[in-house]
């Protein structure tokens with residue numbers, strides 16, 4: 141029995157775990173409850189709004205923001221600043237390399253329209269950010285989310301623009317660690333890990349064109365024998381989908397450009413001129429978090 145338990149644990153221990161924290165608004169200020177919270181990319185709570193509280197509505201609303209060290213930047217009306225304190229920290233134990241997705245700690249989800257793309261529920265008897273990120277990591281997913289205490293969701297991206305809510309709303313204890321929170325009803329804490337997005341994973345034998353992963357294209361087009369598949373792939377455009385399409389048509393080279401264009405070919409017109417990778421910066425129409433070239437900048441793939 142002892143060995144059995146060890147085996148299960150080791151299956152989820154590919155990487156060590158670490159604790160990640162970021163600054164959030166204090167859940168109360170001068171007895172008033174946190175009603176609104178915005179968190180910035182720099183790790184600071186940039187907008188906090190408190191109102192009401194146990195003594196009723198007689199108190200003035202309070203608002204503040206915090207710098208990247210968690211120190212108070214008081215609201216300019218000094219009468220409102222009484223009772224304001226340093227930022228709180230919100231922490232989670234996660235698998236090494238994982239972090240809060242888009243720097244947010246608690247976001248809206250819905251049973252009828254999942255926020256995680258290819259939402260896959262992992263059956264974990266002991267759910268926590270730590271066990272959930274480990275499980276999703278080992279299955280090759282890029283995103284992991286804990287919800288409703290017991291639920292672990294894995295995903296490949298977001299299906300829509302995320303809607304953060306104040307961290308205090310993610311208040312259900314994790315079934316696998318009662319000192320941590322795991323979302324709430326229709327509220328999820330999402331983490332992002334180092335696995336490459338699935339939409340960017342190419343079919344076997346294909347790789348990025350090593351001399352010029354992002355190359356200058358022109359109206360004359362990169363390939364001498366071009367087939368454009370953009371309309372055929374509408375809504376699912378990703379490098380992987382484009383490569384699959386081109387392979388299916390017998391081509392040995394493929395390229396994505398302009399966010400939603402897919403080109404297939406066998407012959408390159410002239411040695412591709414490499415561009416800085418930052419020029420291939422347009423998000424793919426078919427996947428959040430994956431790039432599909434730029435303006436006359438093409439990402440090239442070939443079958444070896």
Ligand SMILES: *[C@@H]1O[C@H](CO)[C@@H](O)[C@H](O)[C@H]1NC(C)=O
Nearest residue numbers: 159231232233270317319320
């Ligand atoms: C539970 O969570 C706390 C706080 O993040 C952490 O210190 C502790 O190691 C966790 N316990 C287990 C068993 O993972």
